[in-house]
Amino acid sequence: MLSTCYTFSAYFAIVIFVLGILCKVWKYAITPNPLKISLTPAPTNAAGVILRVILDASLFNSLFKSNKFIWLGGCALHLALLIVVASHIRFFVSPVPELIMLLQTFLQSIGIFIGAIFLAPIGYLFIRRVWVDRIRFVSIFADYFILILLFCIGLSGITMKYFIRPDLVAVKTFIMGLISFSPEPMPTNPIFITHFTLILILLAYFPFSKLIHSVGIFFSPTRNQIDNSREKRHVNPWDR
Amino acid sequence: MAKEKIEVPKLTGKIEIPRIKPGAALVCEHHKAKEQMLTELGYPSALVENWQEKAIAKMRELLNKYKSLKLYLDVCVRCGACTDKCQFFLGTADPKNTPVGRQELLRKIYRRYFTPAGKLLGGLAGAEDFTEEMLKEWYAYFHQCSQCRRCSLACPYGIDTAEISMAAREIMHSIGLGTKYTDEIILKVFNVGNNLGMQPKAIKSSLDFCVDEMKEAYEEKGITNIDVKIPMDVEGADILLVVPSADFFASPHIESLLGYAKVFHQAGISWTLSSYASEAGNFGMFTGSYDGMKKVASRIGQAVRDLKVKRLVIGECGHAYRIAYNFWNTLTGPFDTLDPKYPVPQHICEFTYDMIKRGAIRLDKSANDEFVVTYHDSCNVARATRMGDMPGGQFEIPRAIIKACCNKFVDMPQETIRENTFCCGGGAGLLTDEMLEIRIKGAMPRMQALKQVVDSHGVNFYVLICAICKAQFTKIFPMYGFPMDMVGGVHQLVSRAIIL
Structure with a gap:
């Protein structure tokens, strides 16, 4: 019963996640730019614009220039997310690639620290949100919700790693079963069930939430338009 | 606008981020466009009966016409990087004059009528009904943006409040609400x-x-x-x-x-x-x-x-x-x-x-x-x-x-010139007498920067x-x-x- 329920939910969440993001991307892609609105000084060629967007997406360049404190929190959180996701790859592929094994060994060697680098930035961003009056004023429930959700996912993950260890072989069997469409029984460790549930919630919530900034950043006209209005005539698609 | 004497900020040469004063600038409002002006421009001559419905329809049209609007309503994470960048916030301390505070006025309506989360969860998802109070806030705050784009520079995603206030102004016009100053000039x-x-x-x-x-x-x-x-x-x-x-x-x-x-x-x-x-x-x-x-x-x-x-x-x-x-x-x-x-x-x-x-x-x-x-x-x-x-x-x-x-x-201090420059406080339809208080306060950051070089370099x-x-x-x-x-x-x- 538990297994059936979770197998179904997992597929459901993933379908929502993938379709939801595809719908958003489609919508962003087809909505026209009637006018040129690049934020200058802007690159005057395509290569420059690609670099500008990559720098914004990878190093949060604009944020670095505008607010070092938020940049620090944002960088730490995203980097931690990246490491955590990477360290989970071992549950999704078989055999586990050399590189991931290396990462795993490295992460093992630094111990609890890895949990801390995930939880600390979330705590920092939460406190900042509550502490700074003007940021508290503009925050909505969803902003706190996502931080709490991520925090709980991290906390349950740390609990499994250091305190209540699930049967990792059973976990991998379950996951690989989902991937190969031949469902296997769901591990019954309660912390794992919690962790897994929260992740499904995160996946299904993703496309409808502010997390869509992760794909949206690549579509931002103030950043991805080439500054060449005089050289190349821009035609408004709905006013030809 | 308040008739009593406007208090001009004191010049110290420093630009300080104020503690918020919610609602401080709500009273500063443009004179509304006259019936005849609106008619001549092809808009309804006064606020239409079913303004809510009309406004939502107009918003739907704009969401399909402007990538900027569609995207920028979705992607804001309310990180707060823009909150100390707008001269009208620095001058008035009204948090709805922060770029994100201003955007949220439209975003709340967008969530309520266009997103699944907002339709289902309402306030929990940051959605709000388009009420008359909200329309009043729209009229005040969206006309207190000078479309200077200092916020867009600061935003990690380049969200441009100018695009959002332009859309809000167009929506308001479509239901019969415009400002006298700008409409008169366009005519x-x-x-x-x-x-x-x-x-x-x-x-x-x-x-x-x-x-x-x-x-x-x-x-x-x-x-x-x-x-x-x-x-x-x-x-x-x-x-x-x-x-x-x-x-x-x-x-x-x-x-x-x-x-x-x-x-x-x-x-x-x-x-x-x-x-x-x-x-x-x-x-x-x-x-x-x-x-x-x-x-x-x-x-x-x-x-x-x-x-x-x-x-x-x-x-x-x-x-x-x-x-x-x-x-x-x-x-x-x-x-x-x-x-x-x-x-x-x-x-x-x-x-x-x-x-x-x-x-x-x-x-x-x-x-x-x-x-x-x-x-x-x-x-x-x-x-x-x-x-x-x-x-x-x-x-x-x-x-x-x-x-x-x-x-x-x-040159004035680096953080106030070139791409970091401050608006004069009178742009995008603010250059009218009834908005004098906002203009004075919006000019404050620039005046502080000027004060520095007046004192240091004469x-x-x-x-x-x-x-x-x-x-x-x-x-x-x-x-x-x-x-x-x-x-x-x-x-x-x-x-x-x-x-x-």
């Missing part, structure tokens, strides 16, 4: 051809008077052979110069007009103004109306064709240069008849800089020796355009001209290239204890220094 352009509603005859006589005065001034100095002209409607001239209509008679604007005339004269290039395209400005942008903006801009394309000119040059005006640089080609182009060797359109500063580099004009720096000059980067020029070939030319070229015209130049001349900035600062400066005639144009310096 003047539609009916007469310029923001001031000056008829061609009036422009001509103002220009003649201005030229006579200039000649007299030179004659007093013993120079008699001055034949600088300000030609109008000359068919077949090389250059069509389009200037903000304030340049025709307002002070200090007209000083720059004389500067342009002298540069063209010395360069030996034939040029003309147009009485039909007698306005560079385009308040259509301020109302967010694409059609309005296009109709205003169409006069430019028409004049280019009618006068059979080869080049198009634009005078000192901030938002006008943004529209000229980025939008004219789309709205009233292509300019196939113009000479492709030159930028279309070209900023007057680019033209003058080119003439200085080529040695076609000579400048006597000592003519401006009484001045210690600083330069205000006008927001639209700084963050929405370019001069010359290199990104950032919009900062370098005006400064290069200034330095060629005077011996003493000093700056006594403040030059810029925007008609709205000039009008705003000449009004605001005395309130902050700076003399009004400290404000001038870049070409005012050129005009004084150029050797005829």
Whole structure:
């Protein structure tokens, strides 16, 4: 019963996640730019614009220039997310690639620290949100919700790693079963069930939430338009 | 707006982030457009019965027409990086004058009527019904944005509040809610051809008077052979110069007009103004109306064709240069008849800089020796355009001209100039008396920055290239204890220094 329920939910969440993001991307892609609105000084060629967007997406360049404190929190959180996701790859592929094994060994060697680098930035961003009056004023429930959700996912993950260890072989069997469409029984460790549930919630919530900034950043006209209005005539698609 | 005396912020030379005062600026509201104006512009003459429904329908239309709007309503994470960037927040401390606070006014409605989360969860998802109170907030706060885009620079995703306030203004117009100031001016352009509603005859006589005065001034100095002209409607001239209509008679604007005339004269290039395209400005942008903006801009394309000119040059005006640089080609182009060797359109500063580099004009720096000059980067020029070939030319070229015209130049603090520049506080439809309180407070960050260089370097001349900035600062400066005639144009310096 538990297994059936979770197998179904997992597929459901993933379908929502993938379709939801595809719908958003489609919508962003087809909505026209009637006018040129690049934020200058802007690159005057395509290569420059690609670099500008990559720098914004990878190093949060604009944020670095505008607010070092938020940049620090944002960088730490995203980097931690990246490491955590990477360290989970071992549950999704078989055999586990050399590189991931290396990462795993490295992460093992630094111990609890890895949990801390995930939880600390979330705590920092939460406190900042509550502490700074003007940021508290503009925050909505969803902003706190996502931080709490991520925090709980991290906390349950740390609990499994250091305190209540699930049967990792059973976990991998379950996951690989989902991937190969031949469902296997769901591990019954309660912390794992919690962790897994929260992740499904995160996946299904993703496309409808502010997390869509992760794909949206690549579509931002103030950043991805080439500054060449005089050289190349821009035609408004709905006013030809 | 409150009738009692407005408290002018004290100048310390430092820009401090205030503690929030929710609702502090809600009372500052534009006079509403009159029925007849709205009708003439093709909008409902008063707030329509089913305004909520109409507004949502308009929003749906805009969401499908503008990628910027659609995307920017979705991607904000409320990180707060923009919250200390807007001059109207720094000045009023009202958190709905932070960029994100302002955007949220529209985003709440968007979530409520267009997103699954907002429809299902309402307030928990940050959604709100479009109530009358909300509409009141829209009217106040979306008209307190000067579309300067300082927030967009700060945003990790480049979210541009200007795009959002333009959409909100257009939605409000579509249900019969506009501002008197902006609508009145747009109608003047539609009916007469310029923001001031000056008829061609009036422009001509103002220009003649201005030229006579200039000649007299030179004659007093013993120079008699001055034949600088300000030609109008000359068919077949090389250059069509389009200037903000304030340049025709307002002070200090007209000083720059004389500067342009002298540069063209010395360069030996034939040029003309147009009485039909007698306005560079385009308040259509301020109302967010694409059609309005296009109709205003169409006069430019028409004049280019009618006068059979080869080049198009634009005078000192901030938002006008943004529209000229980025939008004219789309709205009233292509300019196939113009000479492709030159930028279309070209900023007057680019033209003058080119003439200085080529040695076609000579400048006597000592003519401006009484001045210690600083330069205000006008927001639209700084963050929405370019001069010359290199990104950032919009900062370098005006400064290069200034330095060629005077011996003493000093910049204000780095975080307040170039792409980080502050708006004057009067842009995008704020330049009206009932908004004086917001204008004074919005100018505060700039005044603090100026105070620093006045104290440290004795700056006594403040030059810029925007008609709205000039009008705003000449009004605001005395309130902050700076003399009004400290404000001038870049070409005012050129005009004084150029050797005829």
